[in-house]
Amino acid sequence: MAHDSKFDLPEAPPRDTGELTWYQRLFVPEVLRGLAVTSRHFIKNLFGGRDTNPEVVYRNRQLGNTVTTVAYPEERIPYPVGYRGLHRLVPREDGKPRCVACYMCATVCPAQCIYIEASEYSDDPIEKYPTSFVIDQLRCIVCGLCVEACPKDAIRMDTYEHTPPEYTREGFIYPIERLLKGPPVSYPSDPWVKREDSTQPKQHLPLHGIAGHSTEPVPRAAPVPQGKHHPPQPVFTERDLRKP
Amino acid sequence: MRFAIITAMILFVLALIVGAIAAFYVSAGALGVISQSLFGSASYGVAVANALTLVLTLCMVIASMLTLAERKWSALMQDRIGPNRARIALPGLKDKSLAGLPHFMADGIKLLTKEDTIPGAASPFFFRLAPMLAFGTIFVLFAIVPVGPELQGTEIPFIEALAGAMGVSANFPVSLQVIPNFEVGVLYLFAFASIAVYGTTLAGWSSNNRFALLGGVRAASQMIAYEVALGLSLVGAMMIFGTVQLEVMTGAQSAGLFGGLIPAWGIFLQPVAFLLFFTASLAETKRAPFDAPEGEAEVIGYFVEYSGMRFGMFMISEFVEIVVLSGVTVSIFLGGFHLPVPPAWGVEAWLAANIGSFGLAVVLAVNFVIKILFLCYLQLAIRWTMTRFRYDQIQSLGWKILLPLGLANVFVTAALLLFDPSLELLAILGIIQLALLIGLTILYPKKRASSVHMIEVPASQPAGAQSATSLETF
Numbered sequence: 001m002a003h004d005s006k007f008d009l010p011e012a013p014p015r016d017t018g019e020l021t022w023y024q025r026l027f028v029p030e031v032l033r034g035l036a037v038t039s040r041h042f043i044k045n046l047f048g049g050r051d052t053n054p055e056v057v058y059r060n061r062q063l064g065n066t067v068t069t070v071a072y073p074e075e076r077i078p079y080p081v082g083y084r085g086l087h088r089l090v091p092r093e094d095g096k097p098r099c100v101a102c103y104m105c106a107t108v109c110p111a112q113c114i115y116i117e118a119s120e121y122s123d124d125p126i127e128k129y130p131t132s133f134v135i136d137q138l139r140c141i142v143c144g145l146c147v148e149a150c151p152k153d154a155i156r157m158d159t160y161e162h163t164p165p166e167y168t169r170e171g172f173i174y175p176i177e178r179l180l181k182g183p184p185v186s187y188p189s190d191p192w193v194k195r196e197d198s199t200q201p202k203q204h205l206p207l208h209g210i211a212g213h214s215t216e217p218v219p220r221a222a223p224v225p226q227g228k229h230h231p232p233q234p235v236f237t238e239r240d241l242r243k244p
Numbered sequence: 245m246r247f248a249i250i251t252a253m254i255l256f257v258l259a260l261i262v263g264a265i266a267a268f269y270v271s272a273g274a275l276g277v278i279s280q281s282l283f284g285s286a287s288y289g290v291a292v293a294n295a296l297t298l299v300l301t302l303c304m305v306i307a308s309m310l311t312l313a314e315r316k317w318s319a320l321m322q323d324r325i326g327p328n329r330a331r332i333a334l335p336g337l338k339d340k341s342l343a344g345l346p347h348f349m350a351d352g353i354k355l356l357t358k359e360d361t362i363p364g365a366a367s368p369f370f371f372r373l374a375p376m377l378a379f380g381t382i383f384v385l386f387a388i389v390p391v392g393p394e395l396q397g398t399e400i401p402f403i404e405a406l407a408g409a410m411g412v413s414a415n416f417p418v419s420l421q422v423i424p425n426f427e428v429g430v431l432y433l434f435a436f437a438s439i440a441v442y443g444t445t446l447a448g449w450s451s452n453n454r455f456a457l458l459g460g461v462r463a464a465s466q467m468i469a470y471e472v473a474l475g476l477s478l479v480g481a482m483m484i485f486g487t488v489q490l491e492v493m494t495g496a497q498s499a500g501l502f503g504g505l506i507p508a509w510g511i512f513l514q515p516v517a518f519l520l521f522f523t524a525s526l527a528e529t530k531r532a533p534f535d536a537p538e539g540e541a542e543v544i545g546y547f548v549e550y551s552g553m554r555f556g557m558f559m560i561s562e563f564v565e566i567v568v569l570s571g572v573t574v575s576i577f578l579g580g581f582h583l584p585v586p587p588a589w590g591v592e593a594w595l596a597a598n599i600g601s602f603g604l605a606v607v608l609a610v611n612f613v614i615k616i617l618f619l620c621y622l623q624l625a626i627r628w629t630m631t632r633f634r635y636d637q638i639q640s641l642g643w644k645i646l647l648p649l650g651l652a653n654v655f656v657t658a659a660l661l662l663f664d665p666s667l668e669l670l671a672i673l674g675i676i677q678l679a680l681l682i683g684l685t686i687l688y689p690k691k692r693a694s695s696v697h698m699i700e701v702p703a704s705q706p707a708g709a710q711s712a713t714s715l716e717t718f
Contacts, residue, residue, distance in 0.1 A: 028519060029685040034629040035622070038321040042625070045320040049246030063247065069325045 041066060054078075084144045084157040087135055089179040092192065097180055098154035101130040105146035105155055113139035114146060125191035133179060137163045137172040153185060253343075258610070265392065265420070265609040268297040269602070272418045273403035277410055286397065286416035287424075294422040295387070302613070303386045303571075307563040310620060312348040314563075317621070318628045358552035363452060366549065370450035375550065375557040378443025381436045382561045382568060388432050389571035390491040392420030392581055392609030399601045420609055421491060429488035433572060434475055437528060440561075441467045444530070444537065447558070448546035459546035462635065463530060463537035469642035470527040470534075476650030477520035480657035481510050481576050484667065490572065494580030501671045504588025510577035513670045515677045516653045518577045520646050525569035526623060527642065529562055533630040536638055570619035574612060578619075581612035 024030055048063030054076045070077055079085065089097045101118035117132035146155050159182065166172050186193055272293040279289025312327070319326025328341035330350050362371055397403045397414035407414035417424070426432065441464050448460015485493045499508045511518045527534040538545030547558045574580060585591045596604045633641065660670045 023684070023688050026684065028681060029688065031626070031630065032681075032685045035625050038625050038629045041323060042317060042320045045323065047247045047250055062245075066323045067320075067325060068323050071325060071328070 079160045083160055084142050084147075085159040086137075086161045086163055087140075087146070087155055087157055087174070087179060088159050088182045089133060089176065090154050090156055090182065091180055091184045092190075093184045093186055094192075095180075095184075096124075097130065097133070097176070098152050098185065098190075099130050099133060099150075100126055100128050100152055100154070101133075102128075102151065104149040104151060108145045108149040110143060110145065111139045111141045113137075125194075130176065133176040135174045135179060137174055138169060153187070156182075158182070258614075261613050262606060262610050264297075264302070265606050265613070266602075268294075268302070268420055268609075269392065269395065269400050269418065269605065270402060271297055272420070273397050273400040273414070274406055276397060276416055276418055277403060277407045277412060277414060280407075280412045280416065281410045286418075290416070290418050291422055294420060298389075298391055298420060298422055299383065299386045302391070303383075303564060303567050306567050306616070306620065307560060308348065308352075310563040310566060310624070311351065311560070312344055313620075314624055314627075315347070316344050317624055321625065321628050355553045355556035360552045360554060361549075363549050365452040367450040367452065370446045371549075372554075374443050374447035374450060375554045376443075377446060378440055379557040379561040379564075381440040381443065382565045385433055385436055385568040386564075386571060387422035388426055388429060388490055389568065389575060390419065390421040390424075390494050390580060391571075391612050393605050394419035394424070394491075395601060395605050399605075401602060419491070424491065426489065429490055429492075430478055430482070430572075430576075431488055434471065437467075437474070438471060440565075441471075443561075444546050444558075447550070451546070451549035453549050455543045456546050456548045458543040459537045459539075459548065462543070463546055466530070466534065466537060466638055466642070467528060469639060470524040470646070473520055473642060473646035473650050474524040474528065476647065476654065477517040477524060478576065479650075479654045480514045480517045483654075483657055483661055484510075484513055484670065490575040490580075494575050494582070497579045498582045498587060498592070500587035501668055505586055506671070506675075507579055507582065507584070507587055508667060508671070509579040512674045512678070513667060514577065514653070514657065515674045515681070516649060517657075518573075520650050520653070521577070522573060524642075524646060525573065526626065527638070529565045529569065529623070531562060531566075531623070532627045533633050534638060535632055536635045539632060566620055566623050567616065570616045570623065571612075573619055574615045578615055581608040583608070583611055 044064040045067050048061060048065030050061045050065045050067055051059035052071070052075045053059070054074070089099055092098055101116055103116055103118075106112075106114040106116050113136040115132070115134040115136075116130050118128055119131040121127055121129055142157075144157055147157055163172065188194075272290045275289035275293035276286035277289070279292070280286040316326040327344040327347040330344070330346035331338060331340070332342070332346050332349075362368060395418050397407065397416045397418055400418060404414045428435075444463040444467070445460045448456045448458070448463065451457070481493065482488055485496045487493060487496075493510070497507060497509050500506065501508050501512070506512055530537050536542075538547070547555050550558065578584075583591055592604060592608075595607060599607070656673075657670065660673065661667075663669060
């Protein structure tokens with residue numbers, strides 16, 4: 001059989017027997033070289049600054065600064081695109097949830113952490129909506145199946161936040177008031193857009209499935225749209241969540 | 245931005261040192277005048293002032309700052325940020341890390357306020373005595389280090405006016421050295437460094453703890469082994485300079501060799517002795533790579549039973565020892581307070597003519613402090629560059645390498661001195677040795693046989709295609 005030397009592994013280097021060469025046995029030059037390495041890092045990191053902006057991944061560095069520490073929480077590394085963060089219920093432009101209370105997410109949820117109570121609008125083309133939509137963040141395993149299951153793109157995990165700490169277990173049970181936030185999303189196929197009296201600009205709406213999927217994280221202080229059917233968002237304090 | 249801030253901070257610290265040195269001279273002169281009017285001799289007052297300023301202020305401040313520097317510098321060497329979490333709850337300082345300075349204060353407060361425990365089975369007297377022996381003997385070593393040159397009281401500002409007001413003469417010598425004209429000189433260093441062994445050994449024994457005892461025994465045998473090398477390495481320098489007094493050695497190093505081309509520093513005349521002394525002094529400080537007595541992973545150390553400030557005294561004595569041995573090394577091998585320029589240039593004479601003898605003295609003393617700080621950095625860098633030696637390696641390095649090398653150095657130095665008393669032959673040998681060392685360090689091929697073998701993968705995409713997208717954002 002013809003031998004194809006292309007597939008040969010390169011010849012193995014001589015095995016390191018642990019014996020020092022004459023140069024290493026002199027020791028002092030090796031120490032000096034090691035000192036040069038540490039001193040080089042010292043000088044670079046002492047004089048070179050680095051970007052401490054919490055919102056950037058690739059930090060600007062001066063004079064070859066090689067500090068790898070991220071001083072959380074003053075500095076942070078933004079989550080990567082597609083990070084499965086805290087859930088949000090996607091609002092429409094009028095502030096109501098896109099959710100039609102179909103129970104798909106609650107059914108598919110392997111942790112059974114979603115609880116929905118449905119009701120009906122009398123005047124809205126969507127007709128059905130959740131009066132109660134509760135996610136128990138302690139049970140949630142952040143698998144993202146609810147997002148995949150949702151037929152109306154009404155629940156998303158694009159907040160780029162992780163679950164914040166709470167003082168009580170009750171604090172981790174998120175009611176609809178805490179879930180409904182972020183930029184509103186509409187599609188040309190949405191019934192309230194197709195309606196006669198809709199004020200939505202139909203021609204500029206993006207196609208289904210891409211709308212609002214920005215690669216940028218949602219701004220932290222994004223204003224939550226307030227709809228007239230929904231009460232203003234309550235401000236939760238520690239005292240509210242503490243057991244009486 | 246950071247470069248400018250750091251440079252400004254370094255300049256600020258430098259200005260602080262200049263001011264402190266000038267204040268040291270003035271306070272030594274002032275106390276000298278006062279003691280002259282009280283006791284008839286100025287030397288008591290100068291000595292007391294120097295003890296307060298040099299030992300308690302300069303040495304202690306550098307040593308305690310080194311405790312912070314050790315953490316901060318090691319962080320920078322290891323690509324970390326280092327201590328920056330402690331804050332001072334004062335308006336304006338609340339959100340400032342202040343380069344970790346609050347950590348140093350917090351450490352001090354913690355050590356001073358912690359409970360002082362003494363094990364029930366310990367020997368109480370020796371248990372209390374050990375930290376004092378370890379700390380005090382190291383602390384007094386700085387007394388022989390000549391920080392600044394000798395001045396007459398009349399040359400220091402304000403002193404002549406003060407002497408006139410007190411009705412005494414200002415004509416007395418003031419030098420930044422606690423014990424000037426001390427005949428035993430370096431022998432004092434050896435004597436007290438040997439007593440420091442008792443501190444560690446007693447700490448290990450009196451704790452009545454097996455690990456502490458092991459640490460104490462290790463410390464004792466290591467320090468005895470390296471004291472031999474420490475002493476032998478200086479014999480050559482003693483022969484060359486014909487003295488054991490540090491200030492006389494320093495004075496002799498202001499001379500020039502080869503017509504003033506290079507200063508007659510100990511490192512040019514005795515490079516081997518410099519390496520031996522520096523290595524032995526590293527071992528004396530009991531810090532990495534010679535930290536087997538307190539090897540955290542094996543025996544916790546001779547101070548394992550100590551708490552609070554008693555432990556703090558062992559810890560701070562290590563750092564004081566760094567400063568002291570840096571000072572001694574600078575005085576013997578790195579020209580003391582003399583400027584690192586060829587004597588033929590006449591920089592010191594030019595400075596004396598332009599800024600006066602007091603200004604020159606301050607410049608020289610600051611130069612000395614900078615040299616000390618450089619050696620402190622070197623010792624810390626060595627500590628963070630090298631791993632701990634095994635205990636048998638420590639002993640064989642001390643007895644089988646340093647001791648014969650030191651003996652050979654004594655013989656070679658003596659022979660060359662006998663052959664050529666003008667030191668130039670010694671300097672030629674020394675410079676050849678230094679050049680050999682530097683040449684070996686720089687020229688030896690850096691590539692070594694690696695245990696990991698990489699397989700060459702042909703580039704599938706044109707060069708530069710990747711860098712245009714992702715790498716440029718760095």
